Amino acid sequence: MSSQNQIRQTSVMMSFSVLPDPRKARNQVFSLHELVSIAILGVLCGADDWVTVSLWAESNLEWLQKFQICSKNIVPSHDTLSRFFRFVDPKAFELCFISWTQKIAKTVGGVIALDGKTLRNSGGGAEESKAIHLVSAFSADNNLVLGQLATDAKSNEITAFPLLLELLDLKEATVTIDAAGCQKNIAAQIVDKGGDYVLALKGNQESLHGEVENFFKQAVEVTLQESECDYYCSEEKSRGRIEKREVWATENLSWLPQKEEWKGLNSLICVRSSRIIKEKETVEWRYYISSHRADAPRLAKAVRSHWGVENKLHWQLDVSYHEDDCKVRKDNGAENFSVIRRATLNLLKADNKTKAGIKNKRAKAGWNKEYMMQILGVKR
Numbered sequence: 001m002s003s004q005n006q007i008r009q010t011s012v013m014m015s016f017s018v019l020p021d022p023r024k025a026r027n028q029v030f031s032l033h034e035l036v037s038i039a040i041l042g043v044l045c046g047a048d049d050w051v052t053v054s055l056w057a058e059s060n061l062e063w064l065q066k067f068q069i070c071s072k073n074i075v076p077s078h079d080t081l082s083r084f085f086r087f088v089d090p091k092a093f094e095l096c097f098i099s100w101t102q103k104i105a106k107t108v109g110g111v112i113a114l115d116g117k118t119l120r121n122s123g124g125g126a127e128e129s130k131a132i133h134l135v136s137a138f139s140a141d142n143n144l145v146l147g148q149l150a151t152d153a154k155s156n157e158i159t160a161f162p163l164l165l166e167l168l169d170l171k172e173a174t175v176t177i178d179a180a181g182c183q184k185n186i187a188a189q190i191v192d193k194g195g196d197y198v199l200a201l202k203g204n205q206e207s208l209h210g211e212v213e214n215f216f217k218q219a220v221e222v223t224l225q226e227s228e229c230d231y232y233c234s235e236e237k238s239r240g241r242i243e244k245r246e247v248w249a250t251e252n253l254s255w256l257p258q259k260e261e262w263k264g265l266n267s268l269i270c271v272r273s274s275r276i277i278k279e280k281e282t283v284e285w286r287y288y289i290s291s292h293r294a295d296a297p298r299l300a301k302a303v304r305s306h307w308g309v310e311n312k313l314h315w316q317l318d319v320s321y322h323e324d325d326c327k328v329r330k331d332n333g334a335e336n337f338s339v340i341r342r343a344t345l346n347l348l349k350a351d352n353k354t355k356a357g358i359k360n361k362r363a364k365a366g367w368n369k370e371y372m373m374q375i376l377g378v379k380r
Helices: 003-009 011-016 032-044 050-059 061-066 078-087 090-104 154-167 184-192 203-219 296-321 333-349 358-367 369-376
Strands: 110-118 133-139 144-151 173-177 196-201 229-238 241-250 267-277 280-290
Touching (some): 011 090, 032 078, 032 333, 032 369, 050 061, 050 078, 078 333, 090 154, 090 333, 133 333, 144 154, 144 333, 196 296, 203 241, 203 280, 280 296, 296 358
Parallel strands (some): 173 196
Antiparallel strands (some): 196 280, 229 241, 241 267
């Protein structure tokens, strides 16, 4: 296959090529493939809104024609791009994204962290719409975003979790969710799909949280044999900061009144984090329930992997993509643009050879076409 055709045939482009076109046939100056490909390439190369995507395409028109990405002597304007993605069905766009991520993931097992993030500037404007809150599924083992769904507000995360889980392959995976997702139906859904869960406990499960907290407050005061707990401890020192994490896990659930209410429940977990910064110590206690057996080192890894989503995904989107500053907000535009961000983030994270951050990799892709095609998986 010639390199001119390879870009059109890359897995990311092919996965989005089946997207239903929301336009009427008579209005199609640019094909769906042209619009989607230009959007992905523009964002990959550093564009953070439709104006910049269009400017990037205009500056690279000859190259786009050479590689059969654009068949015209003009490129889509920012209004054309904005109008098209405003009316693309976000659920269909997301299904294309999930189809692609499941093709490129080495293994879908391991820890899958579900967590939410608000797109700060996606609300407001003349329509005074609410900011979009996205729930993302992040594969810690693959270091990539597996999927996402939007909610109207953070309080509705609980409705998005089951919908997103339904789209994912959970076999041999451990799903981690913060306290908002600690629900009986969610635990049952994960187990029914062949996965395991580690769910954080807080006040939304007041009775269960109180029972678990009371158990571990006593368990940590006696020997491991007496408490019937498995134990793991890790310590990190960095730049005057000392952090110690202790994990207790137990399968002794005979005393727990709610045991039968949670499908697959096998263990309770307690994490005590002690931090010393400039000689000042703070201690935090956190509690979890899990379908795994009481293997403290394994459970400690799952808990730690969940919080990695903050700096491996959310921080990257804010710093490297300026997601919170993006003014794309009309109709489905913000949600669909967020899918393109996450698709290009996955592509850039897959490059382990370039010693640079995501922001600089985007810049390099914009300056160096050979590198851009390498990121896309085009063999030269």
